[in-house]
Amino acid sequence: MAACSFRRTIASQLSKVLDLPPENLIKSISAVPVSKNRHVADFQLSIASVTEGSSSDCLAQDLNLQAQKLAERTVLQQVLKDGSEYGVKSELFSTVPRQKAVIEFSSPNIAKKFHIGHLRSTIVGNFIANLKVALGHEVIRINYLGDWGMQFGLLAVGFQRFGNKDKLKSSPLQHLFEVYVQINKAAEDENTKKLAKDFFRKLEEHDEQPLSLWKQFRDFSIEEYIRIYKRLGVHFDEYSGESFYQEKSQEVLKILEDKGLLQKTEKGTGIVDLSEKKDLSSFSTVMRSDGTSLYITRDLAAAIDRMNKHSWDTMIYVTDKSQSNHFQHLFQILKLMGYDWAERCQHVSFGLVQGMKTRRGEVIFLEDVLNEVRSRMLQNMASAKTTKEIEDPMETAEKVGLAALIVQDFRGLLSSDYQFSWDRALQSRGDTGVFLQYTHARLHSLEQMHGNEQLTDVNVACLQEPSAISVLQHLLRYDEVLYRSSQDLQPKHIVSYLLTLSHLAAVAHKTLPVKGSTPELAQARLRLFQAARSVLANGMKLLGITPVTQM
Numbered sequence: 270m271a272a273c274s275f276r277r278t279i280a281s282q283l284s285k286v287l288d289l290p291p292e293n294l295i296k297s298i299s300a301v302p303v304s305k306n307r308h309v310a311d312f313q314l315s316i317a318s319v320t321e322g323s324s325s326d327c328l329a330q331d332l333n334l335q336a337q338k339l340a341e342r343t344v345l346q347q348v349l350k351d352g353s354e355y356g357v358k359s360e361l362f363s364t365v366p367r368q369k370a371v372i373e374f375s376s377p378n379i380a381k382k383f384h385i386g387h388l389r390s391t392i393v394g395n396f397i398a399n400l401k402v403a404l405g406h407e408v409i410r411i412n413y414l415g416d417w418g419m420q421f422g423l424l425a426v427g428f429q430r431f432g433n434k435d436k437l438k439s440s441p442l443q444h445l446f447e448v449y450v451q452i453n454k455a456a457e458d459e460n461t462k463k464l465a466k467d468f469f470r471k472l473e474e475h476d477e478q479p480l481s482l483w484k485q486f487r488d489f490s491i492e493e494y495i496r497i498y499k500r501l502g503v504h505f506d507e508y509s510g511e512s513f514y515q516e517k518s519q520e521v522l523k524i525l526e527d528k529g530l531l532q533k534t535e536k537g538t539g540i541v542d543l544s545e546k547k548d549l550s551s552f553s554t555v556m557r558s559d560g561t562s563l564y565i566t567r568d569l570a571a572a573i574d575r576m577n578k579h580s581w582d583t584m585i586y587v588t589d590k591s592q593s594n595h596f597q598h599l600f601q602i603l604k605l606m607g608y609d610w611a612e613r614c615q616h617v618s619f620g621l622v623q624g625m626k627t628r629r630g631e632v633i634f635l636e637d638v639l640n641e642v643r644s645r646m647l648q649n650m651a652s653a654k655t656t657k658e659i660e661d662p663m664e665t666a667e668k669v670g671l672a673a674l675i676v677q678d679f680r681g682l683l684s685s686d687y688q689f690s691w692d693r694a695l696q697s698r699g700d701t702g703v704f705l706q707y708t709h710a711r712l713h714s715l716e717q718m719h720g721n722e723q724l725t726d727v728n729v730a731c732l733q734e735p736s737a738i739s740v741l742q743h744l745l746r747y748d749e750v751l752y753r754s755s756q757d758l759q760p761k762h763i764v765s766y767l768l769t770l771s772h773l774a775a776v777a778h779k780t781l782p783v784k785g786s787t788p789e790l791a792q793a794r795l796r797l798f799q800a801a802r803s804v805l806a807n808g809m810k811l812l813g814i815t816p817v818t819q820m
């Protein structure tokens with residue numbers, strides 16, 4: 270019987286009494302969070318929202334008992350049987366239609382800083398994509414690069430002056446950034462400005478030589494991005510970018526004009542009136558006075574193109590909240606253009622991270638952050654007494670370090686700003702990614718120690734201790750937590766769930782020895798720890814963390 274079928278069992282009984290379809294009731298049944306004082310499996314039936322009747326109290330009590338028995342008997346089997354699908358198969362998701370989602374995230378700008386906002390976009394977007402895939406949706410991951418604009422004119426002039434082909438090949442991101450910084454200093458000079466403008470104009474006219482240089486900048490950069498994203502466990506289905514929409518944005522301007530939505534200002538720029546009263550109290554500029562497109566025009570073209578290409582059901586953009594206005598305008602214009610699907614576009618925004626510095630200073634390259642967290646973690650591991658002989662300490666340090674970054678970032682609401690701290694993130698005790706990894710590694714080695722054989726006919730009824738029951742109860746709630754995160758796209762529900770799971774598992778580990786117990790009890794306890802580790806690993810992977818098996 271499925272762990273999640275408690276809900277079904279309870280719902281179908283309730284449905285008879287209340288004369289309502291069980292589907293309507295499933296979501297009203299929730300497992301009460303574990304509290305230290307209560308050690309019985311408890312199900313809260315928030316049926317008040319469905320009905321108000323005196324019989325429901327009795328009924329609820331009855332169902333509680335039943336739920337308790339079911340919980341203790343079946344959750345472990347279910348977790349171990351479903352493996353990575355535990356929780357996502359829950360009835361809670363049975364009424365959610367499978368969809369195709371385009372998720373656009375990371376989206377750095379070539380030759381510019383990869384700042385902490387891009388890192389946040391990367392891990393948040395990756396989390397949303399992982400979660401959607403786990404829940405059975407089809408996901409297209411798009412990286413929309415800042416790969417067009419005047420900066421490329423300047424960059425090309427800079428490259429001719431300070432560039433080096435070998436460096437471009439060996440470390441494109443760093444080299445292009447350096448060239449860009451250098452040429453920016455020189456750009457005061459009128460001649461440089463003119464050269465840059467000329468180059469960019471030729472680029473827009475698709476002149477072969479400028480285009481081929483630009484393409485090298487882009488291709489080499491992408492190659493390096495792919496390598497670095499790989500360290501983060503992130504991949505993209507498409508490397509798109511603003512450059513793709515140079516021409517298509519001219520078509521957008523044409524449509525806007527044909528629909529009577531494009532107005533010309535005195536200065537000759539093109540704007541779209543977004544105000545309700547059509548008094549220009551709110552508007553968006555979509556065209557420069559020379560007829561060229563802007564950031565938002567290219568985004569309009571990109572949105573339409575993605576719809577044509579992918580016929581998606583939902584499209585999500587992940588950036589910091591400073592771009593909220595931009596996306597609101599984007600969706601409003603699409604709506605005015607008559608695209609009803611604009612309502613299915615969503616901007617997932619997040620707050621600012623303050624004070625992240627690496628040894629090199631302010632964050633400029635993603636790779637610096639990854640190297641920094643890895644080396645700090647290596648140091649911590651070397652000084653910790655508990656650290657065993659590890660096969661590949663660098664790789665372990667990287668995975669644990671990333672877990673630390675991700676958990677620190679995902680602990681609060683995405684929209685809140687937070688102060689970054691290496692020390693806080695990397696604490697081995699307390700609510701950190703290091704603690705999650707540590708718990709996972711410990712549970713894993715417990716399994717290893719006692720053999721990994723398929724246990725059959727385990728008598729889970731002998732798991733009667735409060736610390737065991739707490740873990741069982743907590744395992745039962747996993748689907749609810751996934752459901753919550755899938756609704757508001759906030760990773761914090763999963764993070765705090767996993768932290769609690771780890772704390773409960775630590776207590777259980779301390780109080781429920783496997784060694785020295787009767788075979789029956791030992792087997793049941795092993796099962797319990799196995800199930801806890803399995804759910805912990807599943808949840809960590811959703812967050813974008815690779816669980817380690819030793820540390």
Ligand code: ARG
Pocket residue numbers: 373376377378413414415568586588
């Ligand atoms: N490249 C932009 C930046 O770094 C982010 C792009 C966000 N996505 C978009 N479709 N506008 O700010």
